[in-house]
Amino acid sequence: MATLQLHDIVKRFDDTEVIKGVDLEVNDREFVVFVGPSGCGKSTLLRMIAGLESATSGDILIDGVRMNEVGPAERGLAMVFQSYALYPHMTVEDNMGFSLKLAGVPKEERRRKVREAASILQLEPLLERKPKALSGGQRQRVAIGRAIVRNPSIFLFDEPLSNLDAALRVQMRIELARLHEELDATMIYVTHDQIEAMTMADKIVVLQGGVVEQVGSPMELYHHPRNRFVAGFIGSPKMNFLEVERVSAAATGVEVRLPDGDTCTVPVDGSGLDDDALTLGIRPEHLQLDPQGPLSGRIEVIERLGGVTSLYVRMQDTLVTMSADGNVDSRVGDSLRFGFERDCAHLFDGEGLALPSLARHPLAGLNRQDNRAPAAAGRL
Amino acid sequence: MTTLKTKVLPAEGHLAATSSGARARHTPLMPSAGMRRVWLTLLGWGIALIIFFPILWMVLTGFKTEAAAIADPSLIFTPTLESYVAVQARADYFKFAMNSVVVAFGSTLLALLIAIPAAYAMAFLPTRRTKATLLWMLSTKMLPPVGVLVPIYLIFRDLGLLDTRSGLIIVYTLMNLPIVVWMLYTFFKDLPRDILEAGRMDGASTFQEVVYLLLPLTLPGIASTGLLSVILSWNEAFWSLNLTSSNAAPLTAYIASFSSPEGLFWAKLSAASTMAIAPILIFGWLTQKQMVRGLTFGAVK
Ligand SMILES: Nc1ncnc2c1ncn2[C@@H]1O[C@H](COP(=O)(O)OP(=O)(O)OP(=O)(O)O)[C@@H](O)[C@H]1O
Numbered sequence: 001m002a003t004l005q006l007h008d009i010v011k012r013f014d015d016t017e018v019i020k021g022v023d024l025e026v027n028d029r030e031f032v033v034f035v036g037p038s039g040c041g042k043s044t045l046l047r048m049i050a051g052l053e054s055a056t057s058g059d060i061l062i063d064g065v066r067m068n069e070v071g072p073a074e075r076g077l078a079m080v081f082q083s084y085a086l087y088p089h090m091t092v093e094d095n096m097g098f099s100l101k102l103a104g105v106p107k108e109e110r111r112r113k114v115r116e117a118a119s120i121l122q123l124e125p126l127l128e129r130k131p132k133a134l135s136g137g138q139r140q141r142v143a144i145g146r147a148i149v150r151n152p153s154i155f156l157f158d159e160p161l162s163n164l165d166a167a168l169r170v171q172m173r174i175e176l177a178r179l180h181e182e183l184d185a186t187m188i189y190v191t192h193d194q195i196e197a198m199t200m201a202d203k204i205v206v207l208q209g210g211v212v213e214q215v216g217s218p219m220e221l222y223h224h225p226r227n228r229f230v231a232g233f234i235g236s237p238k239m240n241f242l243e244v245e246r247v248s249a250a251a252t253g254v255e256v257r258l259p260d261g262d263t264c265t266v267p268v269d270g271s272g273l274d275d276d277a278l279t280l281g282i283r284p285e286h287l288q289l290d291p292q293g294p295l296s297g298r299i300e301v302i303e304r305l306g307g308v309t310s311l312y313v314r315m316q317d318t319l320v321t322m323s324a325d326g327n328v329d330s331r332v333g334d335s336l337r338f339g340f341e342r343d344c345a346h347l348f349d350g351e352g353l354a355l356p357s358l359a360r361h362p363l364a365g366l367n368r369q370d371n372r373a374p375a376a377a378g379r380l
Numbered sequence: 381m382t383t384l385k386t387k388v389l390p391a392e393g394h395l396a397a398t399s400s401g402a403r404a405r406h407t408p409l410m411p412s413a414g415m416r417r418v419w420l421t422l423l424g425w426g427i428a429l430i431i432f433f434p435i436l437w438m439v440l441t442g443f444k445t446e447a448a449a450i451a452d453p454s455l456i457f458t459p460t461l462e463s464y465v466a467v468q469a470r471a472d473y474f475k476f477a478m479n480s481v482v483v484a485f486g487s488t489l490l491a492l493l494i495a496i497p498a499a500y501a502m503a504f505l506p507t508r509r510t511k512a513t514l515l516w517m518l519s520t521k522m523l524p525p526v527g528v529l530v531p532i533y534l535i536f537r538d539l540g541l542l543d544t545r546s547g548l549i550i551v552y553t554l555m556n557l558p559i560v561v562w563m564l565y566t567f568f569k570d571l572p573r574d575i576l577e578a579g580r581m582d583g584a585s586t587f588q589e590v591v592y593l594l595l596p597l598t599l600p601g602i603a604s605t606g607l608l609s610v611i612l613s614w615n616e617a618f619w620s621l622n623l624t625s626s627n628a629a630p631l632t633a634y635i636a637s638f639s640s641p642e643g644l645f646w647a648k649l650s651a652a653s654t655m656a657i658a659p660i661l662i663f664g665w666l667t668q669k670q671m672v673r674g675l676t677f678g679a680v681k
């Protein structure tokens with residue numbers, strides 16, 4: 001239904017630059033998630049796309065047409081706010097039909113369209129209620145319904161689930177994914193929750209300090225983070241970072257000295273590398289207990305989640321997180337040795353940039369559409 | 381305002397009394413807390429009575445004969461409308477009352493018309509100087525009005541506004557504008573921005589945003605601001621005495637006309653004053669719920 005392009009978008013509030021030159025391409029029917037820590041400018045970027053905030057410089061193009069000077073309503077977008085922003089003095093039906101009323105749509109047609117959207121979201125029994133009389137989840141659905149009624153070319157969501165409790169959040173996440181399929185719309189979704197980003201996105205945009213750190217599919221960001229920031233931000237529990245020393249570097253691999261003195265070769269392209277102090281990144285799920293392993297430490301904390309047990313292991317001055325089997329019988333205070341899968345390790349140079357892996361992960365190009373069975377995918 | 385407070389206080393005292401009764405039923409073993417409530421309630425009523433007493437006395441005096449009014453104070457007397465008749469024979473109350481109504485409501489309406497857009501801009505499109513502007517506006521209220529009496533009098537004379545209702549409306553509007561803008565600003569500020577932005581996304585123009593969203597959602601605040609403005613305008617005496625003589629004179633001028641030449645005719649003066657404050661007292665009493673709700677809106681929401 002619609003594409004979006006951002007060209008070198010800059011936003012300054014007074015003298016502080018909040019968005020520092022963002023370029024982005026959003027394809028038709030794509031589910032794009034902006035993710036990043038608090039204050040990185042996600043909302044500001046979304047609000048500029050919506051037209052609620054003006055860009056200091058740069059171009060915003062929707063379907064190839066420059067929209068910088070076009071008002072929010074004329075851009076053909078709909079936005080769902082974190083606070084829901086329902087009109088408290090109107091019933092659910094009037095909330096959902098407000099845009100149609102402003103557009104002068106006759107009452108009967110308005111009613112029909114509102115009911116249509118309400119049925120998608122199972123809101124029919126609530127149409128007469130005021131927002132005050134709704135639960136958080138119901139309010140959220142009304143806010144989404146209000147967006148659907150406008151039949152926008154692009155849906156914008158600003159942390160729509162962050163006011164819901166954990167269980168409801170999971171449920172709404174699934175519902176949003178279903179909605180994306182059903183409406184076949186382009187959606188841009190802002191969150192600081194990397195799990196929401198990983199589960200819903202076709203494409204994730206990682207932002208930090210007003211700069212795009214990396215754009216890619218969830219699996220690409222997970223397997224091939226461009227830098228330390230993305231590596232640490234995507235994935236839960238967080239990736240472990242160990243300070244290591246370079247022994248030798250070649251295009252076929254980089255040999256490093258681990259904290260305990262052992263050396264190992266990481267399969268990354270080290271040509272032209274001249275930093276001596278490097279950072280080795282290993283995800284908790286890629287660490288394994290191994291009596292012959294090159295790393296060792298003492299367990300400080302154990303978190304048993306049932307299926308998985310998180311071990312927090314003290315190695316000199318770093319605390320390493322390890323996802324172990326749920327049935328592991330270690331105790332706090334135990335000393336243990338462990339190792340890791342070389343192919344899954346990441347190596348970062350002195351500036352925190354990742355050295356390119358020698359082999360691309362087979363799933364790195366996968367996106368959500370590819371998870372569908374071929375029959376369903378063939379529907380398009 | 382004073383009169384209004386006295387009307388509110390008993391209501392609160394009453395509330396406290398009933399809730400203390402309910403409390404006592406649930407916790408019969410705590411008489412000391414109950415006693416405290418009773419004392420506080422009595423104290424509240426006592427203070428209310430003291431504040432209200434001069435007004436009560438004035439009302440009573442209005443129903444006395446001139447002789448009874450200057451005699452030893454007494455609560456027991458034969459009520460008479462003699463003073464009211466005399467007062468009405470000397471000056472047409474309704475003419476003055478009409479002026480008061482037109483001027484108080486007219487200036488309030490005008491002030492709201494100017495202040496709503498101003499407060500909207502300050503609350504939702506603030507600049508670096510907005511806070512300072514607000515403070516400056518409020519600071520103009522600290523200027524003693526008498527300090528600008530001569531220039532305003534001269535301007536009014538030259539523009540032919542002396543002793544006209546429109547002249548008074550203009551002065552009262554200007555007089556109340558800082559407070560009205562300030563109050564509306566605080567009420568608007570309490571409205572989540574998101575709601576207006578959602579409206580804008582839904583295609584509302586600024587005017588539609590104000591009419592469909594801002595006004596209905598801040599109505600309690602706007603109403604209490606308007607009520608306050610009406611009361612302040614109604615009670616204003618300085619400008620009305622100086623800028624009007626007969627045609628546009630409101631009730632404050634009406635009272636004054638009894639006090640100066642006939643200094644010691646207490647009963648007539650009281651009757652005139654009672655008639656002058658009665659409308660606003662009744663108005664304040666009828667709207668007190670609205671008023672209190674608006675003024676505490678931000679706090680209880
Ligand atoms: N109107 C404004 N005036 C000045 N600075 C602003 C304004 N709005 C946002 N900022 C600043 O811009 C930066 C980015 O804000 P933004 O709201 O986009 O962050 P965010 O990524 O959405 O964070 P969060 O996850 O907390 O919502 C912040 O440092 C914020 O202080």
Ligand SMILES: [Mg+2]
Pocket residue numbers: 042043044159
């Ligand atoms: Mg935000």
